[in-house]
Amino acid sequence: MTKNTNVTAEILAIGDELLYGQIIDTNSHWISQELDKIGVKVVQRSTVGDNRESILSAFKAAEKRADIILMTGGLGPTSDDLTKPLLAEYFDCDIALVPDALEAVRTFFEKRGRELTELNRLQAHLPTKCTYVPNEIGTAPGMWFEENGCVWMSMPGVPHEMKKLMQDFVLPKIKEMYLLPVIYHKIIKTVGIGESWLADLIKDWEKQLPAHIRLAYLPSLGQVRLRLTAFGASIETLQDEVELQISRLMPLIEKYVYAFGNETLEEVIGRLLKQSGKKVAFAESCSGGYISHLVTSVPGSSSYFQGGIIPYHNHFKNKLLKVDNETLSQKGAVSEETVIQMSENVRELFEADFGLASSGIAGPGGGWAEKPVGTVWIACASANRTITKKLQLTQDRILNIQLTAVAVLNMLRIEIYGKTE
Amino acid sequence: MTKNTNVTAEILAIGDELLYGQIIDTNSHWISQELDKIGVKVVQRSTVGDNRESILSAFKAAEKRADIILMTGGLGPTSDDLTKPLLAEYFDCDIALVPDALEAVRTFFEKRGRELTELNRLQAHLPTKCTYVPNEIGTAPGMWFEENGCVWMSMPGVPHEMKKLMQDFVLPKIKEMYLLPVIYHKIIKTVGIGESWLADLIKDWEKQLPAHIRLAYLPSLGQVRLRLTAFGASIETLQDEVELQISRLMPLIEKYVYAFGNETLEEVIGRLLKQSGKKVAFAESCSGGYISHLVTSVPGSSSYFQGGIIPYHNHFKNKLLKVDNETLSQKGAVSEETVIQMSENVRELFEADFGLASSGIAGPGGGWAEKPVGTVWIACASANRTITKKLQLTQDRILNIQLTAVAVLNMLRIEIYGKTE
Known part of the structure; x- marks a missing residue:
């Protein structure tokens, strides 16, 4: 039993179908998350094909980098699946029948009223150096090795089988074998400011962070997540230290922060609306629903979302949302005056x-010099006031739709705060 | 310019956020698919963290295995992003200002009415050995190297920026540099039948396929794509052979096939509506927009999409869509009678x-014995008739919304065919 406070892992996904893009490897991402939660540091993820040389050289490279090697795939009974024979070759041992494994695979087929084929029977033959790990929901068993100073676990590629083996066997076993460090993560979600402006705003704060607290910027559409990761001996101390840092950070970026943790913008809005007992409706032109x-x-969401309307033409903006025909003809559909009327009337x-409204030129067609593609007006009407904003977005239709949505939801978020303060 | 018929590639994703499972790497999968289409064989995919040693050793390992190394991530302006300095170090060159890149980043910010920060300006400094590849939709440029007998391309991790660089620059460049094998792909898109039923329906046809034509099933939400891949010497012969196979296949599955190629269901509908000069509107309850x-x-889409309404409560189904209150109270919102009225009145x-309508129980709450979660009614009204369908979907809210959309769009597709025949 090794005891080690800086435990590293490598994740190895095996299969031609992954390399050729036939199926998406969701396993490696899930394993990454689970290892991160218990304080095991993933140092590399690799995907290789059903090829002897590639797999053997991946084994060799992985054992130099990591303490724990978790692999998925290549365990089927057909001849293109190589993981098992190559593990036996790599650890220089035979493959032999494991009676318990045969019993398990026999039971598996019996329960499903199917007969055991010769190919299925082969799945109960395992390298003699491995510990057999039963797979209750599939036919390929897990295999655990402690060889060459590393632990190795081979699991089937089928996601729910892999997850069950990880949860029932691998994660508990790792926690038992190693003295794992304490890691504390905190996510701060921001909206309405780009990564480089945010970095600029907090650069002095970032510089004074102690070495055991790391900051990462995780940008996505119109949003940036900040992740603080603290390493130490006690979770309470780490939490206190991270909270102290956040209390210094917040005055700098408060108006951009909408959540701590994984809550999405639409979930935050849902929570705020529920808390305040308020209801919302949307009139969407360029955002199209x-x-x-x-x-x-x-x-x-049915407890706070009343409904929406998508009046995609001026005629319906007038007919269904009572936008003045004069406004539409003189100011245009993409104008502050139009979104004011849309938001007030949908409310x-x-x-x-x-009541919130969007009207803009999503593109690729429809723009001109005065109102190029990407020009969007948004508005939020409430009991006391209506606020508006003009956005100048991109050339990309889908991106414009998504960025409009983020801007409208953020406008609503800020207005709800205004109402509940 | 190397000419080679067995061209290999390695995909390298860089970023702690990937290894720690904070974000999913969809880029590597997409790149795998694109390379497969043009006949480049991906030999390995690797993911490493923002760590000097890991990145440099990944460079070294990749150049031994592959002709082409495509990397994503680690290009942000902040200090945790290391790809650019490490490429300069690895290829032993300086980093210097590229005036065209500065001009591009300046224009990028000007268009958005924002000022260039010092950090943004740094993004225009590139390793002197690279070819600058403009990124029109982001601030981190692409970098192309031809060094150590390999080609290297570094791209931002933001998916739509990476895809645009791949499509506009990398894929055409690779096709120009290498003599790639002749591969002919044909995609047949089906909707309304599950993978195993489809496989059963076409199993005899599949068995008679010649060895140089491969079939793959690519299932997604409510749809299955069939991909035929043919390998040979002449594109014309391959096309003829594939078309012959398709002419044998079509009688078996004609009613499920909605497109050949990449056209989506909503694009097909758009094309059919444009061709027939017809217009559409939607009343969405459970599908929520x-x-x-x-x-x-x-x-x-503005040439055929009139608009939509999302009446999320009975009150608005009556007020805005004139669904009888009696129908709503006696038959319920999730009923054939309600969707008939919704579809006819939204039309x-x-x-x-x-006019199309959806009403159902998306979940997780709101179900009961008679109408469990996943019960959905849909309808399509046209001049001569209104058709309806009851769906029994899943326990998952998001999946139910998506599957409802596929079913409604497919119902519309079939009705348009009926009208235009």
Whole structure:
């Protein structure tokens, strides 16, 4: 039993179908998350094909880098699956029948009313140096080795089989074998500011961070997540230290922060609306229903989402949302005046506390010098006031739709705060 | 310029956030697919952290295995991003300002009405041995190297920026540099039948395929793509052979096939509506705007999409869509009668040729014995008739929304065919 406070792991996914892009490898991502949670540092992930030389050289490279090597795939009964014979070759041992494994695979087929084929029977033959790890929900057993100063675990590529083996056997076993460091993560989610502006705003704070607290920027569409990772001996101390750092950080970026942790913008809005007992409705032109979709993706949204309307032409902006024909002809559909009327009238139509509207040129067609593609007006109407904003987005239609949604949801978030303060 | 018929590639994803499982690496999978299509064989995919030794040793290992090394990530302006300095170190060159790159990043910010920071300016400094590859939709440029007998391309980790660089520059460049084997792909897109039923339906046809034509099943939400891949010497022969096979296949599955190639269901619908000069509108309850979003994601959809309404409560189904209160109270919102009225009235309200409606229990709450979570009614109204369908979907809210959208769009597709025949 090795005891080690800086335990490293490598994840190895095996299969031609991964390299050729036939199936997505979701296993490696999931294993990464699980190891991160218990303080094992993943140093590399590799994907190789069903090829002897590639697999053997991946074994060799991995054992130089990591204490723990977790591999998925290549365990099927057909001849293109090589993981098992190559593990036996690499550790210089035979492959022999394991009676318990045969019993398990026999039971597996019996339960499903199917007969055991010769190929299935082969799955109960394992390298003699491995510890047999039963797989209750599939036919390929797990194999655990302690060889060449590393631990090795081979698992099937089928996600739910792999996850069960990890949860029932691998993760508990790793926690038992190693004295793992304490790691504390905290995510701070921001919206409405780009990565480099955010970095600029907090650079002095970043410089004074102690060495055992690391900062990462994780940008996505219109949003940046900040991740603080602290390493130490006691979770309480780490939590206190991270909270202290966050208390120094918040005054610098407070207005951009919408959540700590994994909550999405639409979930935050749902929570705030529920808390305040307020309701919302959307009039979406250029966003075409995407904002309503995001909001209604959240379970329980029917308690605060009244509904939405997508008036994709001026005629319907007038007919259904009572936008003045004069405004439409003189100011245009993409104008501050139009989104004001859209937001106020959708609020009234759906008997909501907040009415929000979008109107813009998503592209690729429809732009001109004065209003190029990417020009979007948004508005939020509430009982006391209506606020508006002009966005100048990109040339890309999908991106414009997504960025409009983020801007509208953020506008709503800020208005709800205004109302509940 | 190397000419080689057995060209290999390695994909390298860089970033702690990947290893720690904070974000999913969708890039490597997408790149795998694109390389496979042009006949480049991916031999390994590796993911390493923001760590000097890991990145340098990944460079070294990759150049031994592959002709082409495509890397993503680690190009941000912040100090944790190491790809650029390490490429300069590895190829033993300086980093210097590239005026064109500075001009591009300046224009990028000007268009968005924002000021260039010192950090942004640094993104225009590149290793002197690289060819600068402009990134029109982001701030980190692509970098192309031809060093140590390999070609290397470094791209940002943001998926849409990477994809644009691949499509505009990398893939054409690779096709120009190498004599790639002749590969002919044909995609057949089906909807409304599961993978195993489809496989059963075509198993005799599959068995008679010649060895140089491979079949792959690529299932996604409610749809299965069939991909035929043929290998040979002449593209014309391969095309003829594949077309012959398809002519044998089609009688077996014709009613499920909606496209050949990459056209999406919403694009096919757009094309059919344009061709027939017809217009459409949607009344979405359980799908919450998602169908309208899919339809309006297609450029030019304003010529056939009239609009949509999302009446998320009975009150608005009655007020805005004139569904009888009696129907709502006696049959319920999730009923055939309700979706008939919704579809007919949304068709009238939006002055459309086709009106479609969805109403169901997306979950996780709201189900009961008679109408469990996943029960969905859909309808399509046109001038002559209204058709309906009951779906029994899953326990998962997001999946139910997506599967409802696929079913509604497929119902519309079939109705348009009916109208245009």
